Amino acid sequence: xxxxxxxxxxxxxxxxxxxxxxxxxxxxxxxxxxxxxxxxxxxxxxxxxxxxxxxxxxxxxxxxxxxxxxxxxxxxxxxxxxxxxxxxxxxxxxxxxxxxxxxxxxxxxxxxxxxxxxxxxxxxxxxxxxxxxxxxxxxxxxxxxxxxxxxxxxxxxxxxxxxxxxxxxxxxxxxxxxxxxxxxxxxxxxxxxxxxxxxxxxxxxxxxxxxxxxxxxxxxxxxxxxxxxxxxxxxxxxxxx
Amino acid sequence: xxxxxxxxxxxxxxxxxxxxxxxxxxxxxxxxxxxxxxxxxxxxxxxxxxxxxxxxxxxxxxxxxxxxxxxxxxxxxxxxxxxxxxxxxxxxxxxxxxxxxxxxxxxxxxxxxxxxxxxxxxxxxxxxxxxxxxxxxxxxxxxxxxxxxxxxxxxxxxxxxxxxxxxxxxxxxxxxxxxxxxxxxxxxxxxxxxxxxxxxxxxxxxxxxxxxxxxxxxxxxxxxxxxxxxxxxxxxxxxxxxxxxxxxxxxxxxxxxxxxxxxxxxxxxxxxxxxxxxxxxxxxxxxxxxxxxxxxxxxxxxxxxxxxxxxxxxxxxxxxxxxxxxxxxxxxxxxxxxxxxxxxxxxxxxxxxxxxxxxxxxxxxxxxxxxxxxxxxxxxxxxxxxxxxxxxxxxxxxxxxxxxxxxxxxxxxxxxxxxxxxxxxxxxxxxxxxxxxxxxxxxxxxxxxxxxxxxxxxxxxxxxxxxxxxxxxxxxxxxxxxxxxxxxxxxxxxxxxxxxxxxxxxxxxxxxxxxxxxxxxxxxxxxxxxxxxxxxxxxxxxxxxxxxxxxxxxxxxxxxxxxxxxxxxxxxxxxxxxxxxxxxxxxxxxxxxxxxxxxxxxxxxxxxxxxxxxxxxxxxxxxxxxxxxxxxxxxxxxxxxxxxxxxxxxxxxxxxxxxxxxxxxx
Numbered sequence: 001x002x003x004x005x006x007x008x009x010x011x012x013x014x015x016x017x018x019x020x021x022x023x024x025x026x027x028x029x030x031x032x033x034x035x036x037x038x039x040x041x042x043x044x045x046x047x048x049x050x051x052x053x054x055x056x057x058x059x060x061x062x063x064x065x066x067x068x069x070x071x072x073x074x075x076x077x078x079x080x081x082x083x084x085x086x087x088x089x090x091x092x093x094x095x096x097x098x099x100x101x102x103x104x105x106x107x108x109x110x111x112x113x114x115x116x117x118x119x120x121x122x123x124x125x126x127x128x129x130x131x132x133x134x135x136x137x138x139x140x141x142x143x144x145x146x147x148x149x150x151x152x153x154x155x156x157x158x159x160x161x162x163x164x165x166x167x168x169x170x171x172x173x174x175x176x177x178x179x180x181x182x183x184x185x186x187x188x189x190x191x192x193x194x195x196x197x198x199x200x201x202x203x204x205x206x207x208x209x210x211x212x213x214x215x216x217x218x219x220x221x222x223x224x225x226x227x228x229x230x231x232x233x234x235x236x237x238x239x240x241x
Numbered sequence: 242x243x244x245x246x247x248x249x250x251x252x253x254x255x256x257x258x259x260x261x262x263x264x265x266x267x268x269x270x271x272x273x274x275x276x277x278x279x280x281x282x283x284x285x286x287x288x289x290x291x292x293x294x295x296x297x298x299x300x301x302x303x304x305x306x307x308x309x310x311x312x313x314x315x316x317x318x319x320x321x322x323x324x325x326x327x328x329x330x331x332x333x334x335x336x337x338x339x340x341x342x343x344x345x346x347x348x349x350x351x352x353x354x355x356x357x358x359x360x361x362x363x364x365x366x367x368x369x370x371x372x373x374x375x376x377x378x379x380x381x382x383x384x385x386x387x388x389x390x391x392x393x394x395x396x397x398x399x400x401x402x403x404x405x406x407x408x409x410x411x412x413x414x415x416x417x418x419x420x421x422x423x424x425x426x427x428x429x430x431x432x433x434x435x436x437x438x439x440x441x442x443x444x445x446x447x448x449x450x451x452x453x454x455x456x457x458x459x460x461x462x463x464x465x466x467x468x469x470x471x472x473x474x475x476x477x478x479x480x481x482x483x484x485x486x487x488x489x490x491x492x493x494x495x496x497x498x499x500x501x502x503x504x505x506x507x508x509x510x511x512x513x514x515x516x517x518x519x520x521x522x523x524x525x526x527x528x529x530x531x532x533x534x535x536x537x538x539x540x541x542x543x544x545x546x547x548x549x550x551x552x553x554x555x556x557x558x559x560x561x562x563x564x565x566x567x568x569x570x571x572x573x574x575x576x577x578x579x580x581x582x583x584x585x586x587x588x589x590x591x592x593x594x595x596x597x598x599x600x601x602x603x604x605x606x607x608x609x610x611x612x613x614x615x616x617x618x619x620x621x622x623x624x625x626x627x628x629x630x631x632x633x634x635x636x637x638x639x640x641x642x643x644x645x646x647x648x649x650x651x652x653x654x655x656x657x658x659x660x661x662x663x664x665x666x667x668x669x670x671x672x673x674x675x676x677x678x679x680x681x682x683x684x685x686x687x688x689x690x691x692x693x694x695x696x697x698x699x700x701x702x703x704x705x706x707x708x709x710x711x712x713x714x715x716x717x718x719x720x721x722x723x724x725x726x727x728x729x730x731x732x733x734x735x736x737x738x739x740x741x742x743x744x745x746x747x748x749x750x751x752x753x754x755x756x757x758x759x760x761x762x763x764x765x766x767x768x769x770x771x772x773x774x775x776x777x778x779x780x781x782x783x784x785x786x787x788x789x790x791x792x793x794x795x796x797x798x799x800x801x802x803x804x805x806x807x808x809x810x811x812x813x814x815x816x817x818x819x820x821x822x823x824x825x826x827x828x829x830x831x832x833x834x835x836x837x838x839x840x841x842x843x844x845x846x847x848x849x850x851x852x853x854x855x856x857x858x859x860x861x862x863x864x865x866x867x868x869x870x871x872x873x874x875x876x877x878x879x880x881x882x883x884x885x886x887x888x889x890x891x892x893x894x895x896x897x898x899x900x901x902x903x904x905x906x907x
Contacts, residue, residue, distance in 0.1 A: 184809075187254075187342035187346025189249040193249060220888050224890065224891055232850045
């Protein structure tokens with residue numbers, strides 16, 4: 001099942017952070033890889049029949065538009081990413097061993113949302129600690145930036161409309177990156193801004209992937225350009241194409 | 242109260258020419274553009290407020306300029322240490338953009354806080370080129386080298402004949418005296434080891450092999466103590482060191498090896514046991530103490546009640562202070578045709594280090610420099626200053642000796658503290674980089690490239706000991722210091738860190754100063770333990786100092802090249818020195834070269850990338866453009882032979898544990 005939109009409700013309990021959602025629209029992901037497509041879930045038989053019908057109609061419409069490619073590339077990428085992550089976690093009851101079987105190569109475009117989705121599931125559903133979850137995400141994913149950089153920056157509001165927790169996690173990743181940049185260049189806001197994932201309310205997914213992936217393959221121009229600050233912070237993760 | 246939500250958008254960085262042009266200190270009357278960024282257009286009105294001493298304040302309206310606010314300012318006609326900040330009017334009210342993070346970056350505040358520094362120095366201020374290119378070797382003359390003649394023992398006999406108490410150490414390897422030896426129960430430095438001018442002269446080849454260009458001698462004039470900071474006769478060399486001919490021979494032999502001699506001028510006070518004061522009647526002169534108003538020197542001193550109540554340096558009765566504005570003193574010491582300052586230059590010296598320069602009036606310092614230049618146009622005047630020389634405040638006023646009218650340069654004790662703090666793990670490379678950039682920005686350029694960058698001296702514990710023990714010896718009394726033993730493990734650590742300290746010292750702008758015996762691994766706490774006879778310790782670094790000294794001597798960029806500082810890792814400091822276009826920073830002919838020094842203090846190797854194209858590391862925009870145009874693509878370490886590649890200003894290097902790389906980039 002892949003959920004779209006809605007509102008996330010966060011509650012800190014003795015077990016940690018409990019996240020619940022309301023107002024989401026669900027579709028079922030069927031098939032694998034490029035053949036993956038959406039279907040409406042089975043209608044619920046109990047309760048308000050009219051409301052159930054309306055919800056099913058929304059799900060059906062979403063599934064049809066997804067299959068027809070009528071939604072934004074980010075929505076399609078999110079659908080695919082969420083489906084793949086769900087399947088990977090279902091197939092690996094011991095999520096700590098996920099990197100052994102689940103490997104993803106990214107290009108730094110919209111598909112990079114899989115990084116945040118995997119992180120979210122590890123944190124919220126598997127109850128992994130932050131550092132552990134980030135390490136697993138990094139080990140599962142590599143980034144290979146093509147000569148033509150994919151995609152433009154993505155408005156954070158668009159991410160939040162798909163999965164509000166993903167948007168929140170991107171914000172946290174950005175904050176942590178900025179604090180590392182601050183350590184290296186305290187007070188140098190211009191440089192910190194240039195190296196950040198989120199700027200002016202938009203997320204740079206290539207930068208996001210470069211921050212999270214354990215291995216980054218890119219051109220000299222990328223290293224000397226947009227990834228310069230990150231490269232000087234952690235050169236060991238980067239390799240030239 | 243500090244306001245933070247707008248901080249990322251409203252910034253000022255004095256190390257960027259976008260905000261501060263030209264970069265660094267400026268000459269009097271120079272035009273200057275100061276600006277800050279306003280990334281979200283929050284600012285409705287802005288004012289540049291410049292303040293200085295004696296109530297000086299000037300406010301200038303700023304204008305918006307492509308996302309920034311800027312104002313032009315003409316530096317005053319008189320040298321000054323100034324501070325500036327920005328007064329902003331926003332929708333929400335008035336805010337101040339003030340200095341933070343060591344004065345490097347801006348911080349929004351609801352009230353006016355600390356300003357950014359702006360140093361204005363005298364137009365035309367220059368320092369001798371030979372000095373900027375030199376490495377220095379400091380010698381405490383009694384403790385460096387004996388010679389086989391009877392010079393020292395003859396001198397000791399003469400001191401004794403004068404009635405003085407003298408102890409002569411027969412053995413060069415005897416420990417220095419530190420126990421109380423006076424009737425009052427104080428330690429007085431009366432023990433001599435018998436180092437001589439001839440001894441130094443015979444060691445000149447060794448000193449030259451270190452790449453040294455100038456020897457700084459602690460006082461050599463006739464005096465009662467072994468340190469000779471209590472001058473007895475300004476005109477005569479101490480007989481224990483040798484004769485005038487010996488001194489002149491030393492200068493001549495040194496010159497033949499391209500080495501100059503700098504002397505230590507102790508002019509704020511004399512010895513009580515001197516021709517001038519003659520408290521102990523050891524001289525035949527009419528001194529101020531023994532002859533009172535009959536003495537030609539009486540007016541030099543301030544007697545509250547003659548003869549025994551007089552003003553003295555730090556209340557030491559053996560060091561009566563002089564009145565520097567007394568015409569007789571001024572004539573004899575500074576301005577006369579055969580003044581002390583001129584005479585010793587005539588005898589072969591090339592400059593003066595001025596003891597306690599803080600305690601000499603600015604106009605006296607200026608006269609000393611003028612007098613020295615009159616006698617020898619390329620002579621150097623170096624002041625003993627322990628703090629930031631530009632902002633130094635002493636005896637109720639801001640000192641201006643670093644602003645082009647008085648001193649050529651100063652002892653850079655803040656450099657010593659910053660380097661030792663880094664290598665003792667009290668700070669990190671980011672802090673050291675910030676300090677180095679701040680000196681680059683705040684010292685007048687001619688002085689900055691002539692700063693005496695020392696790690697040890699006769700007044701502080703030796704670098705080896707400070708790095709080995711990580712102790713502050715000032716917290717120990719003399720007995721504790723005498724009994725302290727630097728363990729073998731500590732010495733090993735000290736040696737490893739001293740290698741790194743020396744590499745920093747020899748690659749930053751300024752004149753690296755090696756205190757005798759540092760290169761041979763001598764240990765020593767504070768005075769008198771830091772003045773032991775020259776010897777070789779367990780872990781000498783002579784070859785290391787020789788390598789660094791020669792590298793600096795053979796490559797103009799390492800002495801007079803532009804400088805930039807980086808800290809790509811908290812444990813690694815990188816220093817870039819470069820000359821492009823065949824001219825150094827002062828427009829003098831110099832050989833092109835680009836060098837990158839990387840110093841890793843960690844016990845593990847560090848893989849890192851140094852970004853040479855950062856725009857706020859100390860280079861001007863023009864220097865950075867020249868560096869980009871030179872576009873180095875490879876480098877070879879002149880110490881290890883290791884090669885690296887450079888791509889678009891990014892140098893990927895591995896620095897081994899506790900080691901140094903010095904790459905020549907091309």
